[in-house]
Amino acid sequence: LAKTTQPISMDSYEGQEVNITCSHNNIATNDYITWYQQFPSQGPRFIIQGYKTKVTNEVASLFIPADRKSSTLSLPRVSLSDTAVYYCLVGDPLVLKAAGNKLTFGGGTRVLVKP
């Protein structure tokens, strides 16, 4: 399973765009990139998932370069309520039976949005 590396923390201000980059140098051909958000005292919540190029939903955008060795989660115009920990996961969602597909969470990136 591809290991991921993210910054430990990031600070931002309300209304700014926040970009969090995740490195996954040994991503496999069938692996997808998935981001989760976690607030204190809650379980992680799915934000976005992608395989290549760009994916956008109502919450965020995910940019994946051609070599797929990294990805960037972009949160547009953040608010105080976006303060959370953001996790990047890499794995093959179609191989859920594989014992090696542990859907491993790293340490995540703690984003603090200031007023």
Add this chain to the structure above:
Amino acid sequence: EAGVVQSPRYKIIEKKQPVAFWCNPISGHNTLYWYRQNLGQGPELLIRYENEEAVDDSQLPKDRFSAERLKGVDSTLKIQPAELGDSAVYLCASSLIRESPLHFGNGTRLTVT
């Protein structure tokens, strides 16, 4: 749709006592996961079920931890006896088979004194 439900929300026990956590996944989700999250760290997978079958329990400390998923729906995670190092948040998640994302409950915060 109703989310993943876990209980209890909090549990405080003395070391060497047993404890159990319960999880009700989202209806129709065949895959169920138990994660443990220590303070300041990401969740760590303990066990994954496909229906009633535990397909990945390599991270489950089997000397004191056990889990079951009867009828492929609800699941129970048990620790006996608990140790101080077991203090953590225990998260349950579910997903449709062969599809992500994971849907998490809000967890059970266990404190072992």
